[in-house]
Amino acid sequence: MPVKTNLSIVIPTYNNKCADLVRQLHGQARLLADEGLHFEILVGDDGSTDDFLAANRVINTLSGCRYLERGFNSGRAAIRNFLAQEARYDWLLFLDADMLVVNDQFLRRYLEQPGDELVIDGGVCIPTDEHGQWSSNLRYLYERAAAGHYGADQRQKNPYHDFHTANFLISRQLMLRHPFDERFRRYGYEDVLLGKQLCHDRISIRHIDNPVGFSSFEPNDSFVGKTEEGLQTLHQFRHELRGYSRILTASEGIHSGAVLAAIRLWHGLFGRLERRNLCGSHPNLSLFKLYKLGYYLTLTKKTKSL
Numbered sequence: 001m002p003v004k005t006n007l008s009i010v011i012p013t014y015n016n017k018c019a020d021l022v023r024q025l026h027g028q029a030r031l032l033a034d035e036g037l038h039f040e041i042l043v044g045d046d047g048s049t050d051d052f053l054a055a056n057r058v059i060n061t062l063s064g065c066r067y068l069e070r071g072f073n074s075g076r077a078a079i080r081n082f083l084a085q086e087a088r089y090d091w092l093l094f095l096d097a098d099m100l101v102v103n104d105q106f107l108r109r110y111l112e113q114p115g116d117e118l119v120i121d122g123g124v125c126i127p128t129d130e131h132g133q134w135s136s137n138l139r140y141l142y143e144r145a146a147a148g149h150y151g152a153d154q155r156q157k158n159p160y161h162d163f164h165t166a167n168f169l170i171s172r173q174l175m176l177r178h179p180f181d182e183r184f185r186r187y188g189y190e191d192v193l194l195g196k197q198l199c200h201d202r203i204s205i206r207h208i209d210n211p212v213g214f215s216s217f218e219p220n221d222s223f224v225g226k227t228e229e230g231l232q233t234l235h236q237f238r239h240e241l242r243g244y245s246r247i248l249t250a251s252e253g254i255h256s257g258a259v260l261a262a263i264r265l266w267h268g269l270f271g272r273l274e275r276r277n278l279c280g281s282h283p284n285l286s287l288f289k290l291y292k293l294g295y296y297l298t299l300t301k302k303t304k305s306l
Helices: 019-033 050-061 076-086 106-111 138-149 152-157 172-177 190-200 220-236 246-252 257-279 285-305
Strands: 006-013 038-045 065-069 091-095 099-101 119-121 167-171 212-214
Touching: 006 019, 006 076, 006 106, 019 038, 019 050, 019 099, 019 106, 038 050, 038 076, 050 065, 065 076, 076 091, 076 172, 076 190, 091 172, 138 152, 138 220, 138 285, 167 172, 220 246, 220 257, 220 285, 246 285, 257 285
Parallel strands: 006 038, 006 091, 038 065
Antiparallel strands: 091 167, 099 212, 119 167
């Protein structure tokens, strides 16, 4: 019998068709139920459009599963807090809706972890591109380049900085005491701030190799748009996130006004051309890093000019 005998799997979704993910999890959970597991799967819809709502309503036909339609968009933090409040059981497994279960022992690995671990991060893995279908996809290239840092040993070196919400197990009572900051409505960094809060309160995070995989990679223009939105979020909460973002650390480490001015000028002159490359069929990762820094520093200049 697993160490943990009750589990609420909670999945926030916005314009994602996640019924297949729920079926995968439901199949594993039903097998574990024969060994004494009590479980539920809650999918919280954060204001998706009608076609996604219609596709996901099949979730309600699975035993122990609920598809919760809120009818409005509350934001990335609030939908996760809502799911934690709705959950029945002592342990919450948070998963992003656009992920895939890649191991048939996925749930068992979590449930067999020692009971005194209150936060466990399973991580993500990047599929191999056997047929070259993602060779020009910026998100895939970006994630693939970073894959060497996704193993548990690497993440455990900086457990709070490398904590992410795509796939983690947490005590429900702990989650209710440390909810996501609901000021984070747009894309990005709500998980980073939670990691910082857990560090501040000396709550340990253990990283294990129990990953989920990416089910797809968004088009380049969508990924660039999400990156820009994330940088806006980073700038908005830069004081709270200090020390927990590489690009924030890099930008604050530039003390030369001439260098800052040069990077901003470069972005002003060539930012559109850089963006065109990143949204095109041959995106350049080095250019992506430069674009992000220039974009962020432009935001800081606008703030100072107000």
